[in-house]
Amino acid sequence: KQEVTQIPAALSVPEGENLVLNCSFTDSAIYNLQWFRQDPGKGLTSLLLIQSSQREQTSGRLNASLDKSSGRSTLYIAASQPGDSATYLCAAAMDSSYKLIFGSGTRLLVRP
Amino acid sequence: SQTIHQWPATLVQPVGSPLSLECTVEGTSNPNLYWYRQAAGRGLQLLFYSVGIGQISSEVPQNLSASRPQDRQFILSSKKLLLSDSGFYLCAWSVGQSSGNTIYFGEGSWLTVV
Numbered sequence: 001k002q003e004v005t006q007i008p009a010a011l012s013v014p015e016g017e018n019l020v021l022n023c024s025f026t027d028s029a030i031y032n033l034q035w036f037r038q039d040p041g042k043g044l045t046s047l048l049l050i051q052s053s054q055r056e057q058t059s060g061r062l063n064a065s066l067d068k069s070s071g072r073s074t075l076y077i078a079a080s081q082p083g084d085s086a087t088y089l090c091a092a093a094m095d096s097s098y099k100l101i102f103g104s105g106t107r108l109l110v111r112p
Numbered sequence: 113s114q115t116i117h118q119w120p121a122t123l124v125q126p127v128g129s130p131l132s133l134e135c136t137v138e139g140t141s142n143p144n145l146y147w148y149r150q151a152a153g154r155g156l157q158l159l160f161y162s163v164g165i166g167q168i169s170s171e172v173p174q175n176l177s178a179s180r181p182q183d184r185q186f187i188l189s190s191k192k193l194l195l196s197d198s199g200f201y202l203c204a205w206s207v208g209q210s211s212g213n214t215i216y217f218g219e220g221s222w223l224t225v226v
Contacts, residue, residue: 032212034214041220042219044156044202044204046214046215046216049212089155098144098146098215099146099158099171100148102156
């Protein structure tokens with residue numbers, strides 16, 4: 001059974017700092033892995049999706065990597081801004097049904 | 113463009129009362145539809161999954177049910193709510209079989225059972 005873990009649970013950094021959020025999974029036979037952002041009381045916004053055949057994806061200041069052999073994915077945020085403050089969730093899909101298995105999230109606070 | 117609508121956004125219901133949350137998707141056809149729940153202090157959990165009209169897969173045993181009366185409509189229901197049904201309910205959709213296709217979430221519905 002796939003389990004997804006995110007560390008740390010919470011993170012507070014000063015504005016401008018580069019940071020890395022970690023996601024680990026127990027079953028390497030994933031279909032894809034997605035990173036989402038959730039603002040308080042809101043739905044999820046998809047940030048990056050990495051297919052099982054890919055190693056990384058980039059969008060603006062965000063870069064996500066995938067290492068299936070070690071069961072890890074990282075989300076790198078460059079030059080963090082207060083607007084980046086939110087909860088970041090990673091989720092693994094095991095097949096095309098897209099039944100996602102979520103981590104518990106990392107709550108990020110970027111201090112001005 | 114595709115959009116997803118979910119309502120009501122917030123509701124407070126007494127224990128034992130019925131529940132109906134609705135979700136509709138616009139701008140696409142034959143989507144896969146999902147209901148997730150985010151309970152306090154817990155991660156997102158998949159409740160129901162549907163690949164077509166009348167086709168519902170339940171992922172966890174619970175007090176809830178789902179229906180898909182139309183291609184782009186997904187309804188979450190309960191006949192009698194329990195306190196443990198409180199949480200944040202999210203509808204989502206995806207299309208296709210490619211591993212590059214993203215899943216999209218609605219804005220969610222906050223349910224408090226009192």
